Amino acid sequence: MGKREKYSLDKKNKSPLDVEFTKNEEKEGDKTKQVSFFQMFRYATGFDKLLLSIGIISAVGTGVLQPMNTILFGTLTGDIIKYAASKFNHSMSEDDRIKAENDFFDGVQYFAMMNSIIAVGMVIISYISTVTFNYSATRQVFRLRSTYLSKILNQDITWYDMHQTGDFSSRMTEDLFKFEDGIGEKVPMFLNLQIVFFVSLIIALVKGWELALICLTSLPASLIALGIVGLLTTKLSKKELDAYGTAGAIAEEVLSSIRTVIAFGGQHKEIERYGNNLIFARKNNIKRSLLSAIGFGILWFLIYSSYALAFWYGVKLVLEQRDWENPVYTAGNMVTVFFSVMNGSMNFGISSPYIEAFGISKAAASKIFSVIDNTPTINLSKGKGEILDTLKGNIKFRNVNFHYPSRPDVTVLQDLSLDIRAGDTVALVGSSGCGKSTVIQLIQRFYDPVAGEVSIDGKNIKDLDLTWMRTNIGVVGQEPVLFGTTIMENIKYGNADATEDDVVVAAKKANAHTFIKSLPNGYNTLVGERGAQLSGGQKQRIAIARALVRKPSILLLDEATSALDNNSEAKVQAALDSASVDCTTVIVAHRLSTIQGANKIMVFSKGAVVEQGTHDELMALKNEYYNLVTTQVKSKETVTQYSKSDKTQEYDDDIDEVVPVEASFAAEDDEDDFVSDRNMRLIDVIKMNAPEWPQIVVASIGSTVIGCAMPIFSVLFGSIIGTLANSDTEYVRTETNKYVVYFVIAGAVAMVSVFLQMYMFGIAGEKMTERIRGKMFSAMLNQEIGFFDKKTNGVGALCAKLSSDAASVQGATGQRVGVVLQSMATFCLAVGLAMYYEYRLGLVTVAFMPFLLIAFFFERRNSSGQNDTRDQSLQKSTKIAVEGVGNIRTVASLGLEEKFHHLYISELLPHYKNSSSASLHWRGIVFGLSRGLSFFAYSAAMYYGGYLIKNENLSYEKVFKVSQALIMGTTSIANALAFTPNFTKGLNAAKSVQKFLERMPKIRDDMNSKDVNEVEGDISFAKIKFAYPTRPGTTVLRDLDLRIFKGKTVALVGQSGCGKSTLIQLIERFYDPTGGEVMLDDIDVKRMKLRSLRSHLGIVSQEPNLFNKTIRENISYGDNGRVVQMDEVIQAAVNANIHTFISGLPKGYETTLGEKAVQLSGGQKQRIAIARALVRNPKVLLLDEATSALDTESEKVVQEALDQAKLGRTCITIAHRLSTIQDADMICVIDRGIVAEAGTHAELLEKKGLYYKLQRQTT
Structure with a gap:
């Protein structure tokens, strides 16, 4: 019990949090x-x-x-x-x-x-x-x-x-x-x-x-x-x-x-x-x-x-x-x-x-x-509200107080007032859970404020026709959701009246057209349920195209480019900047370099705006925003110094153009x-x-x-x-x-x-x-x-x-x-x-x-x-x-x-x-x-x-x-x-x-499978060929060879959809290669019992899935082979920089997250997922964009925890933020289904090859 008290916070000091939990933790049967x-x-x-x-x-x-x-x-x-x-x-x-x-x-x-x-x-x-x-x-x-x-x-x-x-x-x-x-x-x-x-x-x-x-x-x-x-x-x-x-x-x-x-x-x-x-x-x-x-x-x-x-x-x-x-x-x-x-x-x-x-x-x-x-309470019925001739996009919050209906004891916004002028681009920044995403939700009228007023063009949004209002708002979330239909239909969902030409234009702006056209069925390719067969970056780009085809008056971007590689981010950011000229844009971003051109930057803390102004004005104040920026800049200095002399060079290559698709698209057959x-x-x-x-x-x-x-x-x-x-x-x-x-x-x-x-x-x-x-x-x-x-x-x-x-x-x-x-x-x-x-x-x-x-x-x-x-x-x-x-x-x-x-x-x-x-x-x-x-x-x-x-x-x-x-x-x-x-x-x-x-599973244990209780962590990919079972005509990996030595950290980089995440899935044996061998400690993973193999692996994915259980149970889920003690759970949460947040909740670690943990911010979910992986104490750590959803402060602390966690472990990390992987023992650039370059950060920059070009796009 002592350990629990050591990490607990005094209730009176808890912060208002941008989070709410469903009441099924105290659930009574529906009457x-x-x-x-x-x-x-x-x-x-x-x-x-x-x-x-x-x-x-x-x-x-x-x-x-x-x-x-x-x-x-x-x-x-x-x-x-x-x-x-x-x-x-x-x-x-x-x-x-x-x-x-x-x-x-x-x-x-x-x-x-x-x-x-x-x-x-x-x-x-x-x-x-x-x-x-x-x-x-x-x-x-x-x-x-x-x-x-x-x-x-x-x-x-x-x-x-x-x-x-x-x-x-x-x-x-x-x-x-x-x-x-x-x-x-x-x-x-x-x-x-x-x-x-x-x-x-x-x-x-x-x-x-x-x-x-x-x-x-x-x-x-x-x-x-x-x-x-x-x-x-x-x-x-x-x-x-x-x-x-x-x-x-x-x-x-x-x-x-x-x-x-x-x-x-x-x-x-x-x-x-x-x-x-x-x-x-x-x-x-x-x-x-x-x-x-x-x-x-x-x-x-x-x-x-x-x-x-x-x-x-x-x-x-x-x-x-x-x-x-x-x-x-x-x-x-x-x-x-x-x-x-x-x-x-x-x-x-x-x-x-x-x-x-x-x-x-x-x-x-x-x-x-x-x-x-x-x-x-919030009725979608048509004809229930006023429809304006045009929606200009003036947004005002007047003394808004808010807590989520199912958690009235946690205040999220406190007497918040803000003005966003039509046509302006306004960025909301601040630590994870400070209320930024809540503002986005209130603008869409997912909820009504407890007190105060949200208005658009001088009209209280409660008085506007809700369906009409939402048709004028485009949204790209941090975890984009695609539906189980074609790419064409997914983009058209943004605008039912859009023509195919409109869709193509939007896809080009979102830097998605090239990869879409490389698919056998192009825009008619089925993406699978929730777009699960696409890489995170590909999904994000389609979601952005869906928002752009809407031609909205108000554009809401909640970490819209967090899942993109640097090349795509630069191009998509340019497209978003161009699109925002004709509309009011509200951006939630942790990468502060993407919002420096905003007309106004608002810094949130504890549910209120503590600073606002342009980038230059806020930097001159040398306060909250200044601290956030300098923290990020320091992490990039090492990367930048290698390329200052080449700033005038232009890099127009579109690596994504010839990248094989890293996705198993849903089967076309039935x-x-x-x-x-x-x-x-x-x-x-x-x-x-x-x-x-x-x-x-x-x-x-x-x-x-x-x-x-x-x-x-x-x-x-x-x-x-x-x-x-x-x-x-x-x-x-x-x-x-x-x-x-x-x-x-x-x-x-x-x-x-x-x-x-x-x-x-x-x-x-x-x-x-x-x-x-x-x-x-x-x-x-x-x-x-x-x-x-x-x-x-x-x-x-x-x-x-x-x-x-x-x-x-x-x-x-x-x-x-x-x-x-x-x-x-x-x-x-x-x-x-x-x-x-x-x-x-x-x-x-x-x-x-x-x-x-x-x-x-x-x-x-x-x-x-x-x-x-x-x-x-x-x-x-x-x-x-x-x-x-x-x-x-x-x-x-x-x-x-x-x-x-x-x-x-x-x-x-x-x-x-x-x-x-x-x-x-x-x-x-x-x-x-x-x-x-x-x-x-x-x-x-x-x-x-x-x-x-x-x-x-x-x-x-x-x-x-x-x-x-x-x-x-x-x-x-x-x-x-x-x-x-x-x-x-x-x-x-x-x-x-x-x-x-x-029906017998195609990947299962057989009589020759064996338990491997101890592993060193040597991983090797030998002549790997792979195409997803439902799309055998699309080759993802082509005779790929890669050796990862025990205790080493290897980073995989490359354009979105190039095959990086596929390698992690092959290690987990979600799929078997169509040719070649994946080996752990020189043992073909096919010869290891599935549970035994996976017990040595810990994974943090780009889009973490949490369960409708308590926070303690979610973290304990990292090791289902034993009873995880409470002090281990707390230590893992501390290492993932999530303990303070959890302790501030009324029920602490016994708080139930609810379905899909939708009330947590992306950063909060990611940190719980990291804690879940750490409590597993795996020999091999797999990090697929593990810190992409974190704010700068959290990323720094969590990155330190991950660096500590990597000690003595083999670690494979996938990252688009190159600053997070520059200390890796080896960096591998995946291109066209093979390892195109490999070496340390310094070695690859000296080569001035693909990695160098990727790095150039971050500066």
């Missing part, structure tokens, strides 16, 4: 409003409402038609019993007997005819309800996706600071799938179940209210159980979505920073971090399964118990009224009442999967709607690493659940038992009905009591079976889902870097795949597998019983099944193709959406909100247009047939059964047993087919998952 079921349809248009109305009417129609069967069956039952009784009545005449026989068969024919009419109605109406709701759901979700992205892109930056957006991809995929599941065909299915329940209830009450009420004794308890389960599952579903959302945010963050993760061996740590959220989701969902299992187990017991009571009491009433002249309760009436209640109760009982789906859907909707309903030709079956998905075989076995037994319960019920029912024709009242009572006990036992068995089915399948499904997500994420992190370079493997696409595939597989497992097994058991036992009691009846009914199977085959074939189209469309569109949301500051600055929305919709349209395809209609046909065929089969069975009773003296008891068993069997198929879409999606997703997991 989202509950969404009612009807509110989920808020995006239904008039046409959708028409479709929904038709669907609802159809669902009500099927709900009314279905119970009519019960009335018909009750009447037929009475006719059959009368006919059976007539056979025992020996006093009847032959004519009466023939009449009874004819009446009986007329009743059978009437039943068959009317039931067939009902069957036709069920097929047609079920088709209509399914198609209308599914089509409407697709339309609504399309509209919701569009609205959600539009709303989130139009939120103000404060909202982004206060909310986690890394989970955006899971919201766009997984949450919206679940939402769609709750507003599609399951709605009419559920409505049908409830209408059947209520209509059956009415029929029962009309036919025999007393018996009906007895049957309904379990209803209140059932409703209470369902209500409680529904509320609890919805609550738990919200927690599930939160957990998966957080996991999605981690995945997005990690995949966006994949090079950093791999370089520091953080894969295991990130997999664990991701997995912790999966563990929470699994435990939460198992709890949900437990509650559902208990609730529905009790429900089934209550239903069976009410059956027992109903039969007992019903038979009692029938026997009591047997001798009445006009009995209220006959056998037919009793059957009608009982079956009405049973049919209604069963429909009520099988509502559980639908209720769970609606609860999950509502939870998903509440998350999405909370964003949509949020009104931003090679898909995940498409599998192997068909997946349901059994294959179940095999993925193999580790959970104990739970699956128990759950399967439970499913089978509950499935068998219904056919067994039909046997019990047939037996009871069979006794009613017997004239011995006591015998009937005795038999009835026996079967009633059987019913109660069956209820107890059903309760246990349902509990085991739901709970055990819940456990198995959740464990498999956790495993699939975890394995997919692990597989992603273990792929080679070249995999991520491919166009199809962008962060958004991978995140979409991670969430959507896992969610789809989950949809084909768990309780839904239970429903299928239950239905199969019901059908198989029903057919078995039918064959046992009367095989002819069984064959007649089974003959209808091929029609359903044929329709199912066509639906499966069509939906499979549609799902492939959907998945590709959603992955591409989600990639675009994630790119836009993840780079919101650039999107907002360029006014690209509508552009990204349009691109997203364009990619989404194929899926939307395909939604009305043949598969939609086949789905309706299959579901309609599954509903109607059972009625056709029932009609055929009863007609043929009646024929056999009449002509072959078949026992009517057997007919009842067989017909009831078969009706339950065919109905069970319909229930199983309700989840066909889930299984179809699940099978396709399982195929995709399997293919992904089978």
Whole structure:
């Protein structure tokens, strides 16, 4: 603890800092409003409402038609019993007997005819309800996706600071799938179940209210159980979505920073971090399964118990009224009442999967709607502000006070006043974190001041139309963001009206035209996600061209040339100077030589301007600015003295003109690493659940038992009905009591079976889902870097795949597998019983099944193709959406909100247009047939059964047993087919998952790889040839030879894009050379285990990636192979000159940085990244422009720390500021893919070659 206190600052002395951190360090769950079921349809248009109305009417129609069967069956039952009784009545005449026989068969024919009419109605109406709701759901979700992205892109930056957006991809995929599941065909299915329940209830009450009420004794308890389960599952579903959302945010963050993760061996740590959220989701969902299992187990017991009571009491009433002249309760009436209640109760009982789906859907909707309903404080809506005739560019700050909304206790600007006249160039200088970049953000109105006013041309910017205002402002940031499209489009993003000629002119001004034209596809070259395939300097030049093509009235340059080599910087600076003549220019710069010509220089300190004036005026003051300048000048004196005599020479060579491109541009092809030709079956998905075989076995037994319960019920029912024709009242009572006990036992068995089915399948499904997500994420992190370079493997696409595939597989497992097994058991036992009691009846009914199977085959074939189209469309569109949301500051600055929305919709349209395809209609046909065929089969069975009773003296008891068993069997198929879409999606997703997991990384350890625990640090490149995998036609390195001896510092210099960073990537083994060898201590790096190799390397990149963790965790990330002690973290921070800043924060080292650490200045991020590398204590230190983002004071201190860190280590440094590498043991000039010159600083200057020319450009 002593060490910590030694480095801490007194709080009262802390400086106002240009930094703010998101509140997820003290994050509480978002409070989202509950969404009612009807509110989920808020995006239904008039046409959708028409479709929904038709669907609802159809669902009500099927709900009314279905119970009519019960009335018909009750009447037929009475006719059959009368006919059976007539056979025992020996006093009847032959004519009466023939009449009874004819009446009986007329009743059978009437039943068959009317039931067939009902069957036709069920097929047609079920088709209509399914198609209308599914089509409407697709339309609504399309509209919701569009609205959600539009709303989130139009939120103000404060909202982004206060909310986690890394989970955006899971919201766009997984949450919206679940939402769609709750507003599609399951709605009419559920409505049908409830209408059947209520209509059956009415029929029962009309036919025999007393018996009906007895049957309904379990209803209140059932409703209470369902209500409680529904509320609890919805609550738990919200927690599930939160957990998966957080996991999605981690995945997005990690995949966006994949090079950093791999370089520091953080894969295991990130997999664990991701997995912790999966563990929470699994435990939460198992709890949900437990509650559902208990609730529905009790429900089934209550239903069976009410059956027992109903039969007992019903038979009692029938026997009591047997001798009445006009009995209220006959056998037919009793059957009608009982079956009405049973049919209604069963429909009520099988509502559980639908209720769970609606609860999950509502939870998903509440998350999405909370964003949509949020009104931003800074509103982009057009027409909300004033549009001036012209924007001149007079900028004024009047007594501006500011702190970031998420960190109100850290003051950034204090009573700041400044005037910037139109057309002037004003430079803001000062130490890192003093408020300079905040001024840039306030001018763009990313935030509003806490107090004071920012005005442009005398108008408070709050009163100006924000979209219009930003179109007049050009911005180039320190870490330029490019988008995953062509160079042409990236530059055009600066000005949608720009012609190709305008783009070329802007590129020439930015010194980018030559290198662009050297690419095989020129301006049509794809740059990869975030421009990751370009060097830092190339990205910066394209970003500058993007700003220049805008022809802005105000130009904001935040370290715009920091990533450029000296040659490019000189030319680009000249272009910027030329461009600034026609506009107001505000420059934030650490290289003070680039701003000496500014009309005014403002020196910032602690959130206020402490000095301002021209360069000469401020130098004359010999104060803050003077100290900054002299510090920089001293560092350049050694360089300058070698070239004073040659000042008059001009150097016009454009080395960049012939430089091979140091980039792996995104693949032009659409090679898909995940498409599998192997068909997946349901059994294959179940095999993925193999580790959970104990739970699956128990759950399967439970499913089978509950499935068998219904056919067994039909046997019990047939037996009871069979006794009613017997004239011995006591015998009937005795038999009835026996079967009633059987019913109660069956209820107890059903309760246990349902509990085991739901709970055990819940456990198995959740464990498999956790495993699939975890394995997919692990597989992603273990792929080679070249995999991520491919166009199809962008962060958004991978995140979409991670969430959507896992969610789809989950949809084909768990309780839904239970429903299928239950239905199969019901059908198989029903057919078995039918064959046992009367095989002819069984064959007649089974003959209808091929029609359903044929329709199912066509639906499966069509939906499979549609799902492939959907998945590709959603992955591409989600990639675009994630790119836009993840780079919101650039999107907002360029006014690209509508552009990204349009691109997203364009990619989404194929899926939307395909939604009305043949598969939609086949789905309706299959579901309609599954509903109607059972009625056709029932009609055929009863007609043929009646024929056999009449002509072959078949026992009517057997007919009842067989017909009831078969009706339950065919109905069970319909229930199983309700989840066909889930299984179809699940099978396709399982195929995709399997293919992904089978993909072997092209760079991996093999049997010959070995651990190397100690290295000296000798590095050699021998005859290296290299082209990036996705651009094999562009050679980057050509037979390059380079030897770096242990403990030596070697600097790599050369024009931007010449291959310097490629060498570092080859050492890290991000890629393997296409020819030659990279060796460490004379061992080919291919023979070393990847983790072992990288453990000896420490890297600081030009654009450091920090994580949404605490500062302590970010620095500790430098060594993931052990627990880094706090005193080591602090020492590394001190060495990187960042400790004072950290100590001044309210939570110090425990402060969470937030997503992408966007609230840190570039210099602050760079220093934390340096501390991260230092804590690793590597044998080889790789510095790729490690100090480019630092102010002069920080650079000096950090450079001293790095010089100290280099002692005893091999160091490879890439730098454009030659002053930082003049003490290197060897300087290598990379040109045209080879080492063109090598030597010490003095030796190379004496040669007056390439290095000399590069140096000349710094003076």
